[in-house]
Amino acid sequence: MRNRLLASLSAEDYGLIAPNLAQVDLERGRLLYDPGDDIETVYFPQDGVISLMTLMENGAAIESATIGREGALGLMAAVAPRQSLSRAIVQTPVRAARISAAALHDAWEKCPAIRRLVDRHNEALFGHAIQSVACNALHSVEARFCRWLLSCHDRITNDTVALTQEFLADMLGVQRTTVTAVARGLQDRGVIRYRRGVVDILDRSVLESLTCECYSAINRTYERLLP
Numbered sequence: 372m373r374n375r376l377l378a379s380l381s382a383e384d385y386g387l388i389a390p391n392l393a394q395v396d397l398e399r400g401r402l403l404y405d406p407g408d409d410i411e412t413v414y415f416p417q418d419g420v421i422s423l424m425t426l427m428e429n430g431a432a433i434e435s436a437t438i439g440r441e442g443a444l445g446l447m448a449a450v451a452p453r454q455s456l457s458r459a460i461v462q463t464p465v466r467a468a469r470i471s472a473a474a475l476h477d478a479w480e481k482c483p484a485i486r487r488l489v490d491r492h493n494e495a496l497f498g499h500a501i502q503s504v505a506c507n508a509l510h511s512v513e514a515r516f517c518r519w520l521l522s523c524h525d526r527i528t529n530d531t532v533a534l535t536q537e538f539l540a541d542m543l544g545v546q547r548t549t550v551t552a553v554a555r556g557l558q559d560r561g562v563i564r565y566r567r568g569v570v571d572i573l574d575r576s577v578l579e580s581l582t583c584e585c586y587s588a589i590n591r592t593y594e595r596l597l598p
Contacts, residue, residue, distance in 0.1 A: 373417040374468060375441045376488055379598035384484045391474035397421075397465040399533060403444065404455035410448040413475050416440050419465030420526050422542060423500070424458040432458065433507060433544035434519075436499045439526030441593050442492055448472035449479040449489050462534065462542075463527060491596040498592040506585040512545055513553050517582035519543070520563070520572060522589070530572045557581075 372378040377385065397403070397419070404410065406426060414421070416439050423436045435457060438444050447453050449472065479485050506515055519542060523532050539554075540547045554565040562578060564571040572578065579586075 373440055374415040374443070375597060376443055376446075376492060377415055377468065379488065380484060384482050387478040387482055387485070388470060388475060391470045392468045393470070395467055395469045397461045397467060399461055399464050400538075401461040403459040403461065405458050406455055408455045410445040410453045410455055411472050413443055413445040413448060413470050413472055414465075415443045415468040415470075416526070417466045417468065418526070418528055419467075420462040420523050421465060422460050422462040424460060424541065426458055431544070432541050434542040435503050436496060437462070437519075437522055437526075438496070439522075441526075441597060442496065445472065446475075446489055446492050449475040449485070451476075462538065463523065463532060488598075495593050495596040498596075499589050502585050502589050502592070506583060507544060510583040510585065512543055512549055513556065514581060514583040515543055516550070516553050516557075517578045518586045520570065521575070521578055521582055521586050524572055524575065524578075532570045532572070533568060534570065535568050 372385075392415075395414075397414075403414070403421065418440065421438045421444050422434050423438065424432045425435045426432045444459055445453075445455075452472070475485075479489060506518065516539070520532065524530070536547050536550055539550045543550065554563065554570070557563045558565045560577065562572075562574050562581070564573055
């Protein structure tokens with residue numbers, strides 16, 4: 372089991388939810404939730420990235436957090452019925468285990484380990500989001516772009532990230548021309564190869580030197596709170 376939350380459960384605890392889990396492949400760009408949608412399904416990614424986007428009334432958006440194999444989308448609905456606070460969109464192709472929120476709630480009621488896991492994951496995701504707020508306000512586009520690439524690289528099984536210029540602009544909250552300029556600068560230094568709709572990571576060590584402190588801070592939060 373490649374999802375970190377599911378892998379941490381004992382065989383007995385995992386058995387409470389296993390009969391209700393189904394494997395699903397989610398294509399890039401698929402919309403899973405919009406703000407106000409009832410959360411009826413919980414996704415445990417095994418490979419790939421789901422982005423949580425904060426939307427403005429004028430249609431502008433910016434990424435507030437990402438979810439990959441370390442976590443789950445919609446996990447708060449295990450406690451009680453919930454509505455989504457953000458747009459959840461598949462950023463790279465995702466392989467995930469899916470379960471209904473109602474079935475997960477039944478297991479949550481029976482299992483202290485699942486309750487602890489839900490509580491800690493929600494705390495970690497909140498920490499991720501508030502770190503992203505500071506990052507978006509205080510750090511350069513290049514540093515934030517490097518942070519996003521590293522976070523994505525951590526959650527996929529190869530060095531190629533398939534994403535469009537428009538997606539990148541939305542995630543970073545900048546114009547597409549700014550994304551192009553930053554990507555070209557990194558390409559000129561041999562850090563990435565930037566093609567239409569695809570970014571190849573060539574030198575991860577340089578990305579790590581160029582990113583901001585938020586990449587490590589977010590990772591430490593997950594390491595501290597999750598098994």
